[in-house]
Amino acid sequence: MVAFTSNPCISIRRAAAPRLMATSFVQRLKPVLRAARSPAKWNAVATSRGEATSLGFSTNTIDDDQLWGVGSGRMSKIVCTIGPKTCAINNMEKLADTGMDIVRLNMSHGTHEWHKSVIDNVREINAKGRFKLGILLDTKGPEVRSGDVKAPIKVKRGQRFTWTIRKNVEEFDENTVDVSYDDFINDVHVGDTLLVDGGMSSFLCTEKTDTDVISECIDGGVLTSRRHLNVRGKSASLPAITEKDWEDIKFGMDMNVDFYALSFVKHEDDVARLKQYLRDNGCKALVLSKIESADAIHRLPQILNVSDGAMVARGDLGAEIPIEDVPLIQDEIVNINRNLRKPTIVATHMLESMITYPTPTRAEVADITEAVRQGADATMLSGETANGSYPYESLNVMATVAKSVVSRDSAMSQNDLFSPVARSPDNETAQDSRLNLAYAASTLASRLNVAAIIVFTRVGTYAKLVASTRPRCPIVALTPDENLVRRLTLFWGVKPYHIDFSNDPEETIARAINLLLEKGLTSSGDNVVITSDMLVKDKNTVNTIQVRRVR
Numbered sequence: 001m002v003a004f005t006s007n008p009c010i011s012i013r014r015a016a017a018p019r020l021m022a023t024s025f026v027q028r029l030k031p032v033l034r035a036a037r038s039p040a041k042w043n044a045v046a047t048s049r050g051e052a053t054s055l056g057f058s059t060n061t062i063d064d065d066q067l068w069g070v071g072s073g074r075m076s077k078i079v080c081t082i083g084p085k086t087c088a089i090n091n092m093e094k095l096a097d098t099g100m101d102i103v104r105l106n107m108s109h110g111t112h113e114w115h116k117s118v119i120d121n122v123r124e125i126n127a128k129g130r131f132k133l134g135i136l137l138d139t140k141g142p143e144v145r146s147g148d149v150k151a152p153i154k155v156k157r158g159q160r161f162t163w164t165i166r167k168n169v170e171e172f173d174e175n176t177v178d179v180s181y182d183d184f185i186n187d188v189h190v191g192d193t194l195l196v197d198g199g200m201s202s203f204l205c206t207e208k209t210d211t212d213v214i215s216e217c218i219d220g221g222v223l224t225s226r227r228h229l230n231v232r233g234k235s236a237s238l239p240a241i242t243e244k245d246w247e248d249i250k251f252g253m254d255m256n257v258d259f260y261a262l263s264f265v266k267h268e269d270d271v272a273r274l275k276q277y278l279r280d281n282g283c284k285a286l287v288l289s290k291i292e293s294a295d296a297i298h299r300l301p302q303i304l305n306v307s308d309g310a311m312v313a314r315g316d317l318g319a320e321i322p323i324e325d326v327p328l329i330q331d332e333i334v335n336i337n338r339n340l341r342k343p344t345i346v347a348t349h350m351l352e353s354m355i356t357y358p359t360p361t362r363a364e365v366a367d368i369t370e371a372v373r374q375g376a377d378a379t380m381l382s383g384e385t386a387n388g389s390y391p392y393e394s395l396n397v398m399a400t401v402a403k404s405v406v407s408r409d410s411a412m413s414q415n416d417l418f419s420p421v422a423r424s425p426d427n428e429t430a431q432d433s434r435l436n437l438a439y440a441a442s443t444l445a446s447r448l449n450v451a452a453i454i455v456f457t458r459v460g461t462y463a464k465l466v467a468s469t470r471p472r473c474p475i476v477a478l479t480p481d482e483n484l485v486r487r488l489t490l491f492w493g494v495k496p497y498h499i500d501f502s503n504d505p506e507e508t509i510a511r512a513i514n515l516l517l518e519k520g521l522t523s524s525g526d527n528v529v530i531t532s533d534m535l536v537k538d539k540n541t542v543n544t545i546q547v548r549r550v551r
Contacts, residue, residue, distance in 0.1 A: 074403040075493040077101040077378040083386025089121040099399030102134040107248045134489035137252040139245040141263025142238030147178035148225040156220045163213040193232040198319040230319035235293040240270035258486045261288045266295040268302040292316035315348040334374045341468035343377035355388035372405040377492040441531040442471035451526035452476045467491040526550045
């Protein structure tokens, strides 16, 4: 049986580094969980310890499924942005050891040479065998940014400030900054609110000329070089995929990256165009739509339907739509993708305070918890790991909180996280027989308290279907395709490994069991569920599901 792990709590104090408590509520629950499997032991424990009453359970209502003592640990994945603070190979290996599953390359910064050095480091780490890190290339997209300034400019409320598209000017005065986008002058109108870096400072447009937008500062701040600019409630009239993006995409193909995050998607045709381009060039990387523009909100179902997954980029999204709508849109995206059985990454400002401080705020911890409970496949760190002062501490906090949510919910509640999405004719597909098998595997795993579900897959579809049913144990996906191993790193609960398939199904299963024993994912006496649509000796495929005891 898989061991039930403790659930350390995080100290949210600024004065000291995070303190992990040795015991927790869930750890106190462990004897109750063990006793719940045996009625005789249950009465003894409940009487001697008083645990049942103090924990709010009734001896008449506890069943084995409700108090299923899974020790699966963290099921959601973590994406880390690599930057100057973490680009060295030893630092990246430390991130992997702390919980990083996917490396994010932010193409808004750095040269192709720099990003290649990061990718080379990932390949070297993966070659050692302990980790199989995926690589996500995040396109810059049609961003509007301010130009370079010689020194930070401090602006105050009520101050007049000019944004210009004038070129060939050697030096602007201290109240003027140039803008990288020539149509900026046409997109901004008198009365519009201009946001810098998602609202770190804001300006009201009061008048325009052919080359300048004259504004009044509403919320002051400090302006530095190349700041991101948004007009509240509007999207820039730029193409979704810029020339730079195409160059970066081709670079990613040469480097064999595993995921593309397409920035500022406005229409499903943008996604379809990129996917077709990749397929035409023999690239199987997954395309994730970044939902961060007002235009995308009106076409969410259509965009998500053609995408391989999505990223909720809450920073820019909160600058283009009312900020109070962002949590609702996040929830909607996760729900739509769960019905489509596609992954979602929740990103931006998750542990923003930890760029500067060694511990998180309570609200940030709650934010991670909510994303995991909604059913997001992954959460992401940006500045926290790219250039923050505490990259490893912030990653440890995210991993600990995500693990805590799973430990508590799997042991104590009927939370939707552990309930498969409702099936309806609207989302039934030609994969229906495999989907039925995936639900059966998940149900068996829950009822029999198995150590893992083992899935044999060549293209990954079957492993993704099993993940969508949200079983309460790890999904060990085994494939002969090394590239597919990395693409499966994004999916909820999936632990992918490379294994060569034999013509003899029994030999393949034996290899799989030996691999799980080697990795410490099971031990002698454990039960495992094995499922596949390919474990046959001839060329025919047969949907199979079986339960085996590890010897």
